[in-house]
Amino acid sequence: MKKFAAVLFIICIIFTGCGKEKPAPVNTGSEFHTTVPVGKVPAEFEKIVGENLFSGYDYYAGDDRVARLYESGNGKYDFTVYDFYGSELYKTSLEKTPYHHVDDYAVTSDGGLIVSLGFSDRYVYDLKKYASEITRAVSYVIKIDKSGDVEWERELNGHERDSLCGIVEQGEYYYFFGTIETPETNVPGVWNYTDIIITKLDKSGKVIKTRTIAGSDFDEVYTDTVRYENGRFYFNGYSQSTDGDFSGKGGKERGITEYKFVIDENLDVISIKKTNDNINIGPFIGKRSLGVLSGKEIFGDDKLFDDFCDGTPTGVLDYGEFYLIISENTTGIYEYTPIYISAIWCNTETVYAAYDKAGKILWKAAVDSTNWPKTLLYGTYSRKNEEFGGLDEFSITLNQDSTFSYYETMISSRFGLGNYTFEDGIVTLRDGDKKFRFRYYLNALEYIAEESDEFTYIKLADGEIFNYKTTENDDK
Secondary structure, three states: OOOHHHHHHHHHHHHOOOOOOOOOOOOOOOOOOOOOOOOOOOOOHHHHHHHHOOOOOOEEEEEEEEEEEEEEOOEEEEEEEEEEOOOOOEEEEEOOOOOEEEEEEEEEOOOOOEEEEEOOOOOOHHHHHHHHHHHOOEEEEEEOOOOOOEEEEOOOOOOOOOOOOOOEEEOOOOEEEEEEEHHHHHHOOOOOOOEEEEEEEOOOEEEEEEEOOOOOEEEEEEEEEEEEEEEEEEEEEOOOOOOOOOOOOOOOOOOEEEHHHEEEEOOOOOEHHHHHHHHHHHHHHHOEEEEEOEEEEEOOHHHHHHOOOOOEEEEEEEOOOOOEEEEEEEEEEEOOOOOOOOOOEEEEEEEEEEEEEEOOEEEEEEEOOOOOOOOOOOOEEEEOHHHOOOOOOEEEOOOOOOOOEEEEEEEEEEEEEEEEOOOOOEEEEOOOOOOEEEEEEEEEEEEEOOOOOOOOOOOOOOOOOEEOOOOOOOOO
């Protein structure tokens, strides 16, 4: 099951924004339902369903095992590999720097894992501390054997975050499909022009070939659409090139245009065809690889799901005489506006549905999967103090060691220190006898007036938002 690149962020917002304290869903005119159970969950599946092991999107279904990624925060990533019944096969952890991130991972044919780590200067706590290091940073491809030990590790220069995604194992090679910032526009902390990049490694980690496909402006691959068939790779991408194609001649046409790419195993381009002038990111969600059924890789747009009505399929596990479809079903929504984009936040459930090979339902169960984010962004969160004409701000800084500091207003220099906890999406600050509670939403803190003490100078209303500030913006 290939991972998301740009699509992943949007999916996470759509499906994982809620927590235990759920506002009443708003009426948007859409129909939502709670899955009706069918039959009884067999004893051998009680662990998977009872612990909801395969909820959400952050897992990879292979031929006979499932790899699950758990982020520990600040550059550490933990993987657990299970068999199809939820028994743990092995665990492994990878840790580089706070600016390295998992681009993608996949279960390999030998039962191990292949993991790619890219780097980025965005949303790094105390960025100035690492600024000089990032200019010399490298990406990594790491092969884990079936015991959880590192088999080999390779450094790749010139590959930043999202450049080593869309992993495909084919024969004696690993292929990576991603997006890379063009060297001539690569400015730290700035969104730059991008090209499509494909990298081919052999089974020892040696780079066999790298190539880019580039127009004149913002070209990107949808890594979840990559498919291999008869010696060719097929995938979708888009371009905002001024010429509307990949010739780089700079014509009059401009806009987001979808393309269908075909390349061979040597990474030579066979064809590039325009398919849609008004690209919509939605259709790509259903095209991701979900697993293997009867020896065939299954994608989200397969006819297998034509009559499936319990949410968005996220995985397919093949047990021989029957198979299991895992999906995320939206049971209700409520409006919330995060910092950077407007989005709809949802209450969800994970559905486990077993079918025989003729398509007859055997049993079905659903588990509430509405979750808060599991890890925090360390750094400073702030809100403008309108009480003082918006000339200064109320800031809260969360440190990695579970300590915090805050300034209510720079005018009075009122500040506080203490320790904080983060549990079930709630950040609790304790300054002496005082306690302040905030709900954590990706890159923001939302004040919870209930069970919170009042600050000294600034009286916060319930629901006030503190926006995350990257270090590079602190001085602006």
